[in-house]
Amino acid sequence: MTSKLFALAFATSAIALAVSLPAVAQAQQKVEVVTDLTGAMPTGVTVAPNGRIFVNYPQWGDKSPFTVAELKDGKPVAYPDAALNRADAGDATNHLISVQSVVADGANRLWILDTGAPGFSAPIPGGAKLLAVDLATNRVVKTILLGADVVLPTTYVNDMRFDLRQGTGGVAYVTDSSITGPGGLIVVDLASGKAMRRLSGHPSTMPDKDFVPVIEGETLMVRPKDAAPTPWMVASDGIAISADGDTLYYCALSSRHFYAVPTALLRNPDATDRDIAGAIRDLGPKAPSDGLAEDDKGRLYAGDYEHGTIRRFTGGRWETIAEDPRILWPDTLSVGTDGYLYFTANQLHRQGGFHGGQDLRRPPYQLLRVKIDAGPVLLK
Numbered sequence: 108m109t110s111k112l113f114a115l116a117f118a119t120s121a122i123a124l125a126v127s128l129p130a131v132a133q134a135q136q137k138v139e140v141v142t143d144l145t146g147a148m149p150t151g152v153t154v155a156p157n158g159r160i161f162v163n164y165p166q167w168g169d170k171s172p173f174t175v176a177e178l179k180d181g182k183p184v185a186y187p188d189a190a191l192n193r194a195d196a197g198d199a200t201n202h203l204i205s206v207q208s209v210v211a212d213g214a215n216r217l218w219i220l221d222t223g224a225p226g227f228s229a230p231i232p233g234g235a236k237l238l239a240v241d242l243a244t245n246r247v248v249k250t251i252l253l254g255a256d257v258v259l260p261t262t263y264v265n266d267m268r269f270d271l272r273q274g275t276g277g278v279a280y281v282t283d284s285s286i287t288g289p290g291g292l293i294v295v296d297l298a299s300g301k302a303m304r305r306l307s308g309h310p311s312t313m314p315d316k317d318f319v320p321v322i323e324g325e326t327l328m329v330r331p332k333d334a335a336p337t338p339w340m341v342a343s344d345g346i347a348i349s350a351d352g353d354t355l356y357y358c359a360l361s362s363r364h365f366y367a368v369p370t371a372l373l374r375n376p377d378a379t380d381r382d383i384a385g386a387i388r389d390l391g392p393k394a395p396s397d398g399l400a401e402d403d404k405g406r407l408y409a410g411d412y413e414h415g416t417i418r419r420f421t422g423g424r425w426e427t428i429a430e431d432p433r434i435l436w437p438d439t440l441s442v443g444t445d446g447y448l449y450f451t452a453n454q455l456h457r458q459g460g461f462h463g464g465q466d467l468r469r470p471p472y473q474l475l476r477v478k479i480d481a482g483p484v485l486l487k
Contacts, residue, residue: 136477138431141449142181143471147171148453149183151266151398152474154443155211155242156485161186162451162474166194166205166225167458174206175219178474186217187245199223199234200252208266208439213485215242220267220281227286229260237267237279237295249297253281257293257304261285264293265344266398266439270352270370270486274298277486278374280355282343288313290342290359294373305373306380311387312343314361320395320413322436322456332464339461345399347407350484356390356399356407364391365399365409393425394418397455400440400448402481408448410437417450417477429477437475442483447476 141160147169149162160178164171173192176183185192195202208220216239223234235258239249253264265284271277276298283291289308296302306312319338320327328336341360348355348370355373358365367388372378394411396418401407407420411427415434418425436455442448452475457467 135427136429136479138429138433139447139476140433141474141476142178143473144183144451145471146183148455148458148468148470148472149438149451149474150453150455151206151208151439152449152451153209153211153217153439153441154445154449154483155217156213156215156444156483157242158443158445159211159242160449160474161209161211161217163206163209163219165207165222168226174203174221175209187240187247191247194225196231196234199231200236200250203238204231204234207264210267210269210441211242212269212271214271216240216248217242218267218269218279220264222264223258224263227263230258230262235262235264237281237297251295251297251300251302253293253295253302257302259283259285259289261287261289266346268346268348268355269297270348271297272352272486273374278370280346280348280370280373282346282357283307283312284344284360285342286340288340288342290314292343292355292357292373303373303376306343306368306383306387309380309384309387311364311366311368311384311389312357312359314340314342314359315363318361318363318395320361322413327456327461330461330463345396345409347399347401348484348486349401350403350405352486356401358393358396358399358409360397361395362391363393363395364389365393366390390420393420397437398439398450400442401484402442402448402479403484404481406479406481408440408442408479410434410440410450412436412456417448419479428479431475433473433475442479442481443476444482446478446480446482448479449474449476451475 173185290312291307344360396409417429459466
C-alpha cells in the first residue's frame with residue numbers, strides 16, 4: 108500500500124464521516140461493560156424481552172465448542188444444549204453448523220440463523236437454515252431449511268428481522284453478505300417455509316466500488332501471508348425493520364450507504380426485482396457499519412467500525428451517541444426492554460487474515476451497552 112493511496116483512503120473516510128455527522132454535537136452516553144467474553148470471538152447478540160442474553164460464535168477458526176450460547180452469570184453456556192451445537196456435516200439439518208445471528212422475537216422464541224458455511228465455505232447441504240427455540244421450554248419448535256433457489260454456492264446468510272403480523276405465521280427478512288457476490292435479501296414465510304430471493308446482485312446489496320476503510324490507522328484489506336493485499340468486499344449485512352413493519356432498512360458491510368425498501372413489495376410474489384428496485388430509497392451517506400438495530404421510537408442504530416463509535420439515525424441525520432476505545436469493531440446490536448442498546452465488540456479487523464497471518468486480537472472480547480431509553484421493536 109503506497110503512502111499516497113493510504114492518504115487518499117484516509118481522506119475519503121474523513122470526508123464521508125464529516126458529511127454524515129450532525130451539525131450540532133450530541134451528548135454521548137456512558138459505555139458500560141456487560142461482560143468479558145474469553146475464548147472464541149463472538150459476533151451476534153440478542154436480548155430477549157425477559158432480559159435473557161444470547162450470543163453466537165460462527166466457526167471461523169477459533170474452534171468454539173458451541174455456536175450459540177446463553178449468558179449465565181456472565182459466562183456463555185451452549186444453548187439450547189451441547190448436542191444441537193455439535194456440528195455434524197452428515198446430518199446438518201439436525202445440528203448447528205456455524206451460526207451468524209440470533210434474534211429473540213415477541214412470541215418468546217429465539218431465532219437462530221445457521222449459515223451452514225464454516226469458514227465462509229460453500230454452504231453444506233441442509234446446513235443453511237432458520238431454527239426457532241421456545242424460550243419457555245428451551246426446545247427447538249421449528250426448522251426451516253433454506254433451499255438452493257435462495258442460498259447460492261456463494262451465499263453467506265448474515266442477519267435477520269421478523270414481522271409476525273404477516274400471513275399466518277409471520278415473515279423473516281434475511282441478508283446475504285456474500286464476500287464474492289452476489290449479495291441479496293431473502294424473504295421467508297415462516298408458516299410454509301417458502302422463501303424468495305430478492306435484489307440479488309442489485310447495487311444496493313453490493314459493496315461500494317473502491318471502498319477502502321481505515322481502522323486504527325491502517326487500511327482494512329485482506330492480507331494473506333504470502334500474497335498481495337486485496338480489498339475486502341462484503342455484501343448486504345446489517346438489517347433493521349420499522350416499528351410498523353412497513354419498511355426494511357439494510358446496508359452492505361463494505362459501504363457508506365444504507366437503503367430503505369417497502370416490505371410489501373419484498374413479500375409480494377408478483378413483484379419483480381425491477382419493481383422493488385424502483386421503490387428503493389438511498390439514505391446514505393453514513394459511516395461504514397456491520398449490524399443495524401431499531402427501537403420502538405423509530406430510530407435506527409449502527410456501529411461505526413472505523414472510529415469506534417455507536418451512531419443513531421433520527422430526523423434524517425446521524426448523531427454519535429457513544430465513543431469509547433473499547434468499541435473495537437462493534438458488530439451486532441440489540442435493543443433491550445431495559446432501555447439499553449447492547450452490542451458486541453469483537454476486534455474482527457485484527458484477525459490474522461487482515462495482517463499477513465498475524466492475529467492481533469487481544470481477548471477478552473466484550474459485550475457492551477449504552478443507555479438509549481427506548482424499547483425493542485417486538486412484532487407479535
